[in-house]
Amino acid sequence: MATTVDLIPLPGKVEWGATSGPFTGRVRTSLDPSLAAEAYRLTVSPEGAEITGGDDAGVFWGRQTLRQLRGLDAFRRAPIEREPVAVPYLTVEDAPRFAWRGLMLDVARHFLPKDDVLRYIELLAVHKLNVLHLHLTDDQGWRVEIERYPRLTEVGAWRRRTRMGWGDPPMWDERPHGGFYTRDDLREIVAYAAERHVTVVPEIDLPGHTQAAIAAYPWLGNADVIDTGALEVKTDWGINPNVLAPTAAVVSFFEDVLEEVLDVFPSRFVHIGGDECVKDQWRRSPTAQARIRELGVAGEDGMQSWMIRHFDRWLAERGRRLIGWDEILEGGLADGAAVMCWRWYRGGVAAAKAGHDVVMCPQQEVYLDHVQDSGPDEPVPFGWVHTLQDVYRFEPVPPSLAGTPHAARVIGAQANLWSEVTENRARVDYQVFPRLAAFAEVAWSALPAPGERDVAGFERRMDRAHYARLDALGIGYRPPSGPRPWQRRPGVPGRMHDKPRRPWHTA
Structure with missing residues (x-):
């Protein structure tokens, strides 16, 4: 065929x-x-x-x-x-192999205008992908209008400058950057997606990755150990020690936020992040320690687990399901929660064996912000090399689950694009395509084991027809021969992982 x-x-x-x-x-x-x-x-x-x-x-x-x-x-x-x-x-x-076939767009680090989001929904539909995961909030920006708390966008949606790449000393783009979606913008996005049978899953990250919210409302942070009033929307990248205070008032604040989010997004799943929460401030904070004693939880990990469990119950009471990054396993996982596994396969395997639904999106396989080739012309190289062929060999069900009843807990797969260095549509296109076409086939089709896949046949279909379709759609993809001159970013430093990727069959 x-x-x-x-x-x-x-x-x-x-x-x-x-x-x-x-x-x-x-x-x-x-x-x-x-x-x-x-x-x-x-x-x-x-x-x-x-x-x-x-x-x-x-x-x-x-x-x-x-x-x-x-x-x-x-x-x-x-x-x-x-x-x-x-x-x-x-x-x-x-018929599709998986029910969840997704792409995550990080619109928090770099804002993507509404029309570009609508365009990507159309591109998902072309490739029979059915979930758009919008990463709406992070340290570097808050992108969703919350009427009850207007400063989240008045302050939190804008940063004064942006780091360029990962060099030392750092390079800066001194232009302010920002933007946000109104509630009606998001309703339009949801409606446009529904017409194309794409579900939009919102992500409101907590308790980490929240500096933009703290900059808007300093009392959300751990004000008894740092000067939260001096914090601004973060201009740099990386894991951040400034996290939410685990108080009842902060929990109530995010209940209010999520009430408005649920009013806009009808999706069954709501993503609450839960990743990379550095707990040093909680260890030093008398307020946080008093809260840990009050709730009787097992230390700082138990405190995070309590927050995840709280929002799991809160969402379930409203007919929704919580999904979060695999760090939500730390301290015990809420009964109804699903796991989005990004740190290799370990968390997903553990969650599936414990009876939780899993979406596989390991960074070693399907993080599209990672570089596509080891050549010197790749723009702002980051992470591991993920070639088109590597993505085509991705297998969402790891060998340790294959052939067991737990394999059914893998409800799907997702490719993720983090946007530290994808500052506009052209850069997004370059990072996403053509690799999203390979991912779409993995998520939809019943393919052989990775080592037996017809990679050459896939490449022939790309060369004979699909690159021309991408051209007709106006997508600025990475050509097989390498980046075009205008797709390069000379002088902007990257950061490659120093450890090799592990082969898929060790999962």
Whole structure:
């Protein structure tokens, strides 16, 4: 199949007709409850196309397959060819491997305007990805309007300058940077995504990665051990010691925040971060230590666990589910929480074996802010080298879970783009594509084990058809030959990991 029709992601069962010919433009759709959720059956014949879905999403994904069969004009804003396009006459029966097929966009470190977010929703749909995880808050910026607390955006959405790369001494872009989404902006994003069967999952990070909020409301921080009033929205990168105070008032504040978030985002899952919470200030804070004694929890890790459990219950009471980074395992995991596993596979394996749902997004495999090649022209090289081929070999279910009942707890996979050095749409495009196409196939298709995957076949499909689709869509991807001159960033220093990546089969 792959040698004849260059579809991405690779569909399931394909039955070929005897011929190919012009597409009439006629499309009939229907639902068949015997098909699984998101599954579809597509038949293309001289009479047109017929798409049967297990649900509306299945019909939509069938349309995406038909879109690829129809050629490049289907990806342009307006057709430029006058003649009907020739399509193969065939039948495709297809269904996704995973229910959660996601991309995380960090819009906190560098703000991405609303229209760019809408554009990425369309690009997710093209690749049959169905979750957009928006990282809305961090030390470097607060991007969601909260009417009850206006200073979160009046102060927290703006920083006075931005570090460029990771050099020593640091380099600075002295221009102020910021922006935020109004509640109506976010409602528009959610509605646009829903039309394309993409769920938008918001992330409000706590108790760490909160300096922008503390800069807006200093009483949120540990004011008994540091001068929180002197804190500004963070201009640098890295793990930050300035975290929330674990008081009842702070917890109430974030309940108020989340009430407004739930009013905008109907998604079942709500992400609360929970990662990289440095607890040094809690150890020194009399207020925090008194709170630990009051609650009877086991030290600072127990304090963080209490906060995660509290918001897990709070969300469950409102019909939602908490998901967080794998640090939420520390001190004990809330019963209903799901885990997003980013630190290799360890946390995800432990969570799955303990009966928790897991989304796999290990930084060693699918962090798209990491460099794509070891060559000297890569812009602001960071992390490990993740080539297109490396991403295609990513396996969301680690060997220690494969073939066990726990494997079903891996509900999906996600690629993550952190935005320390993706300051605009062009930089985002370069980091995300073409690797997101490889990730989409891994998340959708039933592929062989990583060592047995047809990497060469995937590359042929990219070369023969999919790069041209990306061109038609106007995506500034990284070419296979390396960055174009205008995609380089000479003089901006990067930071590469000094330890090699571990092979997937050690997970």
